[in-house]
Amino acid sequence: AAGVIQSPRHLIKEKRETATLKCYPIPRHDTVYWYQQGPGQDPQFLISFYEKMQSDKGSIPDRFSAQQFSDYHSELNMSSLELGDSALYFCASSLNLFYEQYFGPGTRLTVT
Amino acid sequence: KQEVTQIPAALSVPEGENLVLNCSFTDSAIYNLQWFRQDPGKGLTSLLLIQSSQREQTSGRLNASLDKSSGRSTLYIAASQPGDSATYLCAVPLQGGSEKLVFGKGTKLTVNP
Numbered sequence: 001a002a003g004v005i006q007s008p009r010h011l012i013k014e015k016r017e018t019a020t021l022k023c024y025p026i027p028r029h030d031t032v033y034w035y036q037q038g039p040g041q042d043p044q045f046l047i048s049f050y051e052k053m054q055s056d057k058g059s060i061p062d063r064f065s066a067q068q069f070s071d072y073h074s075e076l077n078m079s080s081l082e083l084g085d086s087a088l089y090f091c092a093s094s095l096n097l098f099y100e101q102y103f104g105p106g107t108r109l110t111v112t
Numbered sequence: 113k114q115e116v117t118q119i120p121a122a123l124s125v126p127e128g129e130n131l132v133l134n135c136s137f138t139d140s141a142i143y144n145l146q147w148f149r150q151d152p153g154k155g156l157t158s159l160l161l162i163q164s165s166q167r168e169q170t171s172g173r174l175n176a177s178l179d180k181s182s183g184r185s186t187l188y189i190a191a192s193q194p195g196d197s198a199t200y201l202c203a204v205p206l207q208g209g210s211e212k213l214v215f216g217k218g219t220k221l222t223v224n225p
């Protein structure tokens with residue numbers, strides 16, 4: 001069965017650079033969520049989209065922005081990167097709001 | 113504010129043992145609860161989802177129960193195997209009508225051959 005696809009899987013950036021993370025949801029899933037998991041931490045919700053509109057927002061820094069496109073894939077744009085942004089970034093998708101969330105393998109971002 | 117607690121933080125058992133992982137949450141107005149498995153440095157694999165109207169859900173050697181009124185869920189693993197070694201996380205929605213998940217810190221399980 002198709003799963004959530006995230007790219008790239010690994011990314012190394014320097015401080016103050018910009019990064020773009022991509023997420024391709026499971027086919028027919030219209031809801032996408034982004035989570036950040038720091039080292040030794042539990043995942044923290046960043047933002048979600050339903051039918052290409054932002055549906056909820058968590059502790060996402062103003063330096064980050066995200067959107068969901070017409071094909072339902074989503075991109076998380078991160079600017080002015082800081083060392084503390086180093087983390088695993090997960091994307092999840094669901095068939096609709098309030099349905100089971102399926103997580104992708106994550107993108108490991110390292111900021112040096 | 114929803115808070116999720118998992119006990120124990122770590123557990124080491126010999127192969128073949130049955131075990132129980134515990135999860136408690138402060139806001140009982142949830143519509144479902146999910147149990148996930150995470151291998152080191154890897155993604156989250158959804159194991160079981162229990163709807164608020166259900167009391168338990170089973171998948172193979174896994175059985176999850178939900179007592180919404182007391183804010184508790186348990187994950188029962190039967191006949192544990194070394195391949196079960198991973199961190200197990202439970203997650204619930206932030207508020208009754210929210211879709212964003214709040215995770216517990218997880219229980220790190222080690223099953224020794």
